[in-house]
Amino acid sequence: MPIVSKLLSACCVLVLVALVAVPFIQVVMRDLFGAPIIGAEEFTRFLLIVLVFTAFPIVVMQHENIVMAEFREALPARPRKVVAFVIALSAALAAGFIAYVAWITIFKNLNNATPTLKIPFWLFLGSTFVGFALAAVVHLLDTRHPPREETTVL
Amino acid sequence: MGLIVIAAFLLLFIAGFPVVYAILIPSIVYVLLEGLPYGLLAQRVTYALDSFPLVAVPIFIFVGNLMNSAGITDRIFRFADTLVGRAPGGLAQVNVFSSLIFSGMSGAALADVGGLGRIEIAAMRKRGFTAPFAAAVTGASAVVGPIFPPSIPLIVYGSVTSVSIVQLLIAGIVPALVCVALLMLTVAVLSYRHRMPRAERWPTGGEVLRDLQPALPALFAPFLMIAGMLAGLFTPTEAASVTAVYVMVISALFYRDLTWPHLWQALIITVRSTSAILIIVAAAALFGWILAVEQVPQDFSRWILQFSANPIVLILIANFIFFVAGMFLDSTTATLLVVPIIAPPLVLAGIDPVHLGIIVIFNLMFGLLTPPMGLSLFLLTSIAEISLRQLLRALLPFYLPLLATLAVISFADWLVLWLPGLLR
Numbered sequence: 001m002p003i004v005s006k007l008l009s010a011c012c013v014l015v016l017v018a019l020v021a022v023p024f025i026q027v028v029m030r031d032l033f034g035a036p037i038i039g040a041e042e043f044t045r046f047l048l049i050v051l052v053f054t055a056f057p058i059v060v061m062q063h064e065n066i067v068m069a070e071f072r073e074a075l076p077a078r079p080r081k082v083v084a085f086v087i088a089l090s091a092a093l094a095a096g097f098i099a100y101v102a103w104i105t106i107f108k109n110l111n112n113a114t115p116t117l118k119i120p121f122w123l124f125l126g127s128t129f130v131g132f133a134l135a136a137v138v139h140l141l142d143t144r145h146p147p148r149e150e151t152t153v154l
Numbered sequence: 155m156g157l158i159v160i161a162a163f164l165l166l167f168i169a170g171f172p173v174v175y176a177i178l179i180p181s182i183v184y185v186l187l188e189g190l191p192y193g194l195l196a197q198r199v200t201y202a203l204d205s206f207p208l209v210a211v212p213i214f215i216f217v218g219n220l221m222n223s224a225g226i227t228d229r230i231f232r233f234a235d236t237l238v239g240r241a242p243g244g245l246a247q248v249n250v251f252s253s254l255i256f257s258g259m260s261g262a263a264l265a266d267v268g269g270l271g272r273i274e275i276a277a278m279r280k281r282g283f284t285a286p287f288a289a290a291v292t293g294a295s296a297v298v299g300p301i302f303p304p305s306i307p308l309i310v311y312g313s314v315t316s317v318s319i320v321q322l323l324i325a326g327i328v329p330a331l332v333c334v335a336l337l338m339l340t341v342a343v344l345s346y347r348h349r350m351p352r353a354e355r356w357p358t359g360g361e362v363l364r365d366l367q368p369a370l371p372a373l374f375a376p377f378l379m380i381a382g383m384l385a386g387l388f389t390p391t392e393a394a395s396v397t398a399v400y401v402m403v404i405s406a407l408f409y410r411d412l413t414w415p416h417l418w419q420a421l422i423i424t425v426r427s428t429s430a431i432l433i434i435v436a437a438a439a440l441f442g443w444i445l446a447v448e449q450v451p452q453d454f455s456r457w458i459l460q461f462s463a464n465p466i467v468l469i470l471i472a473n474f475i476f477f478v479a480g481m482f483l484d485s486t487t488a489t490l491l492v493v494p495i496i497a498p499p500l501v502l503a504g505i506d507p508v509h510l511g512i513i514v515i516f517n518l519m520f521g522l523l524t525p526p527m528g529l530s531l532f533l534l535t536s537i538a539e540i541s542l543r544q545l546l547r548a549l550l551p552f553y554l555p556l557l558a559t560l561a562v563i564s565f566a567d568w569l570v571l572w573l574p575g576l577l578r
Contacts, residue, residue, distance in 0.1 A: 012425040013418070020213055023395035027388050041206050044391070049203045051212065052436065055429035064430050065172030066484050072170030083170060091175045097182055102196040128200045 004134070005061055012055045019047045039116040046114070049124050053131030060091075060138045085143055092139035099133035102126075156448030159184055163441070163491075173487050177437040184444050195440060202439030203432060206391055207313045212428035213394035214304050217401055219420040219427075221256070224405035224412045226372045227270045230255050231277070233369035236357045241338070243345035244352030245281050249274045249288075250295040250337045254330065255373060257299030267296045267533050275538050282351045286548035289538035293530045293545070294552035295337055297519045300485070302330035303380055304394060307485045307515045310435065314442075314493050317507045319390045320383050321574040325508045327380075329516065329563045329570055336555035344551060371404040384577070431486050438490035445495065455499035463503050469513065469564050472500055476514050480521020484529060488518050508574055509567045516563055520556055523549060 022037075022044045030036035059065055072083050102125050112121040162180035167173065178199075185195055221227050234252040241247040256270045271292040278288035300307045303323035312319035345352070366373075378400060379393045388396060405412035445451065462468065475496055479488040493514060501507050522530035525542070535542050563570055 009422055009425065013421045016212060016421055016425055019209060020216060020395055020398045023209065023392045024399045027392050027396055031387060044209050045204050045206055048209050049200060051425065052203055052429050052432040055425045056433050059426055059429045062426060064426055065174060066430055066434065067170060067172045068167060069170045071168055087171050090179060091172065094175050094178045094182060098178065098195060098199060101192040105193040105196040108193060124200050125196055128196055
């Protein structure tokens with residue numbers, strides 16, 4: 001898992017760097033050289049989608065999902081363990097289901113693409129599939145040792 | 155059915171499910187029960203993020219993290235210390251003033267608490283302030299950040315309601331300054347009553363210049379961004395990007411404090427924060443669609459307008475709803491789930507959506523300082539190493555200026571809309 005996490009982190013950092021760079025380059029090209037990049041906005045939106053979904057398994061691995069855990073934390077040890085198990089299992093099922101429907105939708109949209117840059121839709125949906133599928137695996141692993149708490153990284 | 159979906163969300167949320175699943179699970183069950191096409195789930199969730207304004211969110215988070223990693227926060231604090239350290243309340247005033255400057259570059263209250271707050275609390279304790287008081291000032295002043303441009307919550311609000319994000323950001327300037335003035339006044343009053351330490355004398359012109367020089371490039375960032383947006387040179391997202399590049403350049407070339415490990419740390423924290431926040435935006439799009447199909451906003455509009463169509467009464471109701479929402483939900487969730495239901499009747503009754511945006515976000519930021527879901531409270535207790543009870547007691551006097559600011563924002567719409575009015 002640490003290798004997967006490191007690999008995903010490296011990919012996401014590259015996407016983030018591009019996300020910061022593209023609008024800046026667009027400003028420079030448009031305002032200084034009068035030559036705006038066609039499709040820059042479309043490409044940036046694509047990068048945002050890829051970033052959010054691809055980074056989601058890392059968030060799950062680090063237990064950094066936003067959560068209100070006060071009620072759960074107030075429970076005695078045994079029921080708290082049960083609730084944590086139920087949450088991990090339900091999360092695995094929900095994430096797995098979203099990954100499954102994303103996979104199906106990919107094959108129904110193989111010929112669709114964005115209007116300007118012609119980025120295939122399966123790339124967008126592919127990041128949703130990868131993100132939720134890996135998240136489902138992490139949640140499944142969590143059912144063996146449910147996390148004691150979530151720590152929000154903001 | 156719409157109400158059952160809402161109730162299921164609340165139940166899962168209270169039970170401790172991560173927000174994203176508390177939203178997704180009832181939505182999936184709804185789609186299955188109603189026999190809707192599954193493809194809808196993947197498409198709604200994926201394309202909810204197909205929004206250019208939302209691109210500004212990770213970039214502003216990155217700016218905040220970069221400032222904290224590269225030591226810019228230190229310089230802002232040092233300059234503010236020299237400038238207002240002699241004012242009654244000393245470092246407590248510096249704390250409020252630095253938050254305003256910091257918020258001009260980062261768009262998140264928690265980045266302020268977690269970055270600048272650490273430095274402020276440590277410095278205040280060293281100068282003899284109590285830890286609960288230092289934490290209370292830090293928490294109260296961090297509320298200013300998300301209403302002063304740039305603001306991540308206002309960007310999310312704008313993307314949900316299709317209100318101009320530039321107008322929203324500009325509308326936050328005057329309320330933020332009012333809030334800072336009231337907080338500084340409160341600190342002054344408390345410092346007289348409790349004889350708090352302050353600098354021995356006012357700074358000389360030379361001293362101000364000495365500390366202004368290293369802070370100046372950092373202080374220029376908010377001007378660059380606001381002026382660029384006002385002049386129509388760039389959109390809020392482009393402004394975020396220009397600010398990020400500018401902060402990287404000054405950190406690397408001017409301050410020479412930006413190392414590769416600093417940069418990597420800022421990037422990796424940004425990646426995780428961005429996904430944790432925006433995955434909720436993605437899930438909430440599905441939830442919002444279900445509420446729209448079930449006509450929940452329309453039903454709510456009819457229900458609320460039967461009580462009164464008077465804008466003042468409706469603003470009071472909105473304040474109550476968002477204040478309570480802010481107590482239980484984090485700001486992104488509340489904006490995404492509550493705004494689409496509450497906003498339509500208010501706008502229908504004549505309340506300006508830009509004005510409403512500032513009311514909503516200020517209420518939700520107030521929620522960061524109220525139990526049970528006060529994220530700032532938890533962060534502050536951990537940084538200052540104090541109990542929640544100690545922090546809440548120290549925070550009590552600061553609720554007053556925050557409530558006064560909320561009253562000004564709510565009922566002096568001309569003040570909020572004055573600057574955006576110049577743009578219209």
